[in-house]
Amino acid sequence: MEPSARAVCDAIMMGGHQIYYVGGCVRNALLGAPVSDVDMSTSATPNQVIELATAAGLRPVPTGIDHGTITVVADGTPYEVTTFRRDVETDGRRAVVAFSDNIYDDARRRDFTMNALYADVDGAVIDPLDGMADLRMRRVRFIDDAAQRIREDYLRILRYFRFQAWYGDEHAGHDAEALAAISSHLSGLETLSAERVGAEMRKLFAAQDPVMALSAMARTGVLRVILPGADARFVQLMVHGEGMLGLAPDWIGRLVALGGKGVCKRLRLSNAEQRRYDIIQAAAYGEKALLETAFEEGAANATQAYLIQCALAETPPDPARITTLTHAAAQVFPVVANDLMPGFIGPALGARLAQLKAAWIASGFTLTKAALLALPAP
Numbered sequence: 001m002e003p004s005a006r007a008v009c010d011a012i013m014m015g016g017h018q019i020y021y022v023g024g025c026v027r028n029a030l031l032g033a034p035v036s037d038v039d040m041s042t043s044a045t046p047n048q049v050i051e052l053a054t055a056a057g058l059r060p061v062p063t064g065i066d067h068g069t070i071t072v073v074a075d076g077t078p079y080e081v082t083t084f085r086r087d088v089e090t091d092g093r094r095a096v097v098a099f100s101d102n103i104y105d106d107a108r109r110r111d112f113t114m115n116a117l118y119a120d121v122d123g124a125v126i127d128p129l130d131g132m133a134d135l136r137m138r139r140v141r142f143i144d145d146a147a148q149r150i151r152e153d154y155l156r157i158l159r160y161f162r163f164q165a166w167y168g169d170e171h172a173g174h175d176a177e178a179l180a181a182i183s184s185h186l187s188g189l190e191t192l193s194a195e196r197v198g199a200e201m202r203k204l205f206a207a208q209d210p211v212m213a214l215s216a217m218a219r220t221g222v223l224r225v226i227l228p229g230a231d232a233r234f235v236q237l238m239v240h241g242e243g244m245l246g247l248a249p250d251w252i253g254r255l256v257a258l259g260g261k262g263v264c265k266r267l268r269l270s271n272a273e274q275r276r277y278d279i280i281q282a283a284a285y286g287e288k289a290l291l292e293t294a295f296e297e298g299a300a301n302a303t304q305a306y307l308i309q310c311a312l313a314e315t316p317p318d319p320a321r322i323t324t325l326t327h328a329a330a331q332v333f334p335v336v337a338n339d340l341m342p343g344f345i346g347p348a349l350g351a352r353l354a355q356l357k358a359a360w361i362a363s364g365f366t367l368t369k370a371a372l373l374a375l376p377a378p
Contacts, residue, residue, distance in 0.1 A: 004074035005038055008081065009121045011056035011072075017044035018103070019081070020118035020126060027114050030125070030135060031167070040081045041118065043101045046070050049081050068099055085109060087152060104128050111149055111156050112163060113141050138169035146181035154188030158200035158226075161217050165207035174216050183220045190225065197226055198267035205251035211236045214258070227267075230260035237311035245307075245317055253304030256280045257311055276301060284308035292361050294328035302329070327365075333357055334369035344377075352377060 005021075012019040019042040028035045042049065046062070049070045053060040059073040068083035084106040085097040100106060103126065107116040113131035125132065134141050140163045142149040142156075150156050160178055168174070189197075204210050214232035217223040223230050234257045242249065255263060256277060264274045283293040283305030290309075294302035302325045310317045335356050337349060344352045356372045 002038075002077065004077045005040075005079060006121060007056065007074045008040065008053070008058065008072050008079050011052045011058055012042050012044050012049065012081070013121075014056070015044060015048060015052045017042055017048065017052075019044070020103070020120055022106075022118050023110070023115050026117040026119045026125065027135060027167075029119070030117070030132075038079055040079055041084060041103070041106055042081055043084055043103075045083055045099055049083070053081075067097055108143060109152075110143055111153075111159060113143055114139075114163075114167065116143060135167075137172065138167055139172060139175065140164045140168050140178070141175050142178055142181070146175075146177045147184065150181055150185045150188065154185065155192055155196050155200065157182050157185065157189060157222060158192075158197065158204070161213040161222070162200050162204040162207075164216070165204050165210040165213035168212070170209070170212045179216065179220055182222065186221050186225050189222065194266055194268035198269065201226075201255070201267055202251055205254045206249055208249060209239055210254070211239055227258065227260035227263060230258045230263075232258060234258070234308070234311040237314060238307050241307045241310050241317045245319060245322060247303070247307075250300070250304050252276050253280055253307065256284060256304070257308045280304045280308070284312075289361070290325060291328045291364075292358075294325040295331055295333075295361060295365075299326045299329035328361075331365045333360060335360075335372055339369070339373060 009019050019040055021038060022041040023039050025035045025038045027033075044052065046065045046068055049072065050060040050062070053070070053072045061071040061073065061078075063069055063071040063080070064082075068085050070081050071078045072081050073079075084100040084103060086100050086102075086105040087097055087109045097109075103118065107118075107128040110116045112134075113129050114135045115131070116127075116129045117131045117135070118126040118128070120126065129143055140160060142160070160182065164174065204213060207213070211232065214223065214235055218230075218232050223232065235254050238254060238257045239249075252273060255267075260266075263269075264277055269277060279293065279297045279301050282288045283290055283297075283302060290302050290306055293305060299322075303322055306321060306325065307317060335353065337353065340349055340352050355378055356375065359375060360367050360372055
C-alpha cells in the first residue's frame, strides 16, 4: 500500500468511519495484475470526508459530490473516495443514489461480483457477495439479477464482454444467465453515446485475446447493433498472427480487421485514431502498398495492415516480411526539392518528386540519388 493511500484511510478512520479499497484495485491485486486507479469506499458522508481530509492536511476536491465522490489528494496522488450508496432510481444511463452506511447496499449496486470486493487497510478482503469464488474461477457474473443490472445501465452489456476478454476463463465459457439477459436488452444499446461505446471497445480490443468475447457479441446480436457489418472471424486470425510474431495487441489494427460500417463515427474515434484507422485500412486492402506505408507512416501501421492481409488470405505471417517493413520505415529518401530546381517548379516539381519516390520504393530503396535523377521525366 502506498503511504499516500494509507494517509487517506487513516484520515477517515480517525473520524470513526469505515473505509475500504474497492473494485478494480482489489480485483487486480488478488489476480497479481497491474493496479492503476485506487478507489475507496466509506461509510462517511461526502461532507465528513471533506472535513476529515482537510483536518489531516490532505486536499479534498468535490469532483462528484452529488453522487458521493470526493477526490482526496495526498502527496500529489488523487484517490476517489465514495460514500456507500444504494440506487433509488435508474434510467439505463444514470442513477439517482442515496447514501448508506451499509457495505452490502454499496456492493449490491455494482455490476459484477468480482468488482464487489473490498479490502481494509491491512489487506483483509471483505466479500459481501461471494465475489472471491467467481474471481478464482475467472467467472464474470452479474450481481443478483442480470437483467436488472443491465437495465440500470445498458453500458454494462459491453462491460460484460470487456471483462470477459480480460478476466474470463475462455475454457469455462460465458454465464448463460448473462447472455440471455443481454440478448433480451439489445435495444438499450441504442441509448448509449458513441463516446461510451467507443471507450469500452478500445479497452476490449486491448485485451490479449478478445476473440471469445467478440464471438459471443456476434451470437447475441450485440455486434450487429453497435457495428453493423462487422465480422469477428478475421480478428481471430489476426490475433493468431500476432502470437506467432510475438507482437503486442494493437486495438486499432484489430478494429480495422473487424470491419463494419461507419466505425469511426459509431465509436467516436479521435482525429488521430481515425487517421491511423484510415492508414491501416488503405494498406490492408491494397489502396496503398505496404512498403510505401511503412516508409511514410511507420512500421507499426504497415505491420498491422500486413497482419490483416494474412488474416484475409488465411495464411501465416512471415517474420521476414516484418523485417522488410521495419527496414523500409528507417529509410531516408535521397532526393530533395533543391536537387530538381530550377528545372522543375510548382506542380511539376511535386509530380517529379512523387515519380522518383515511387521508383525508389519500387526498387526496394536501392536506387541511388544519381540513378533517380537520371530517370526520364513523365
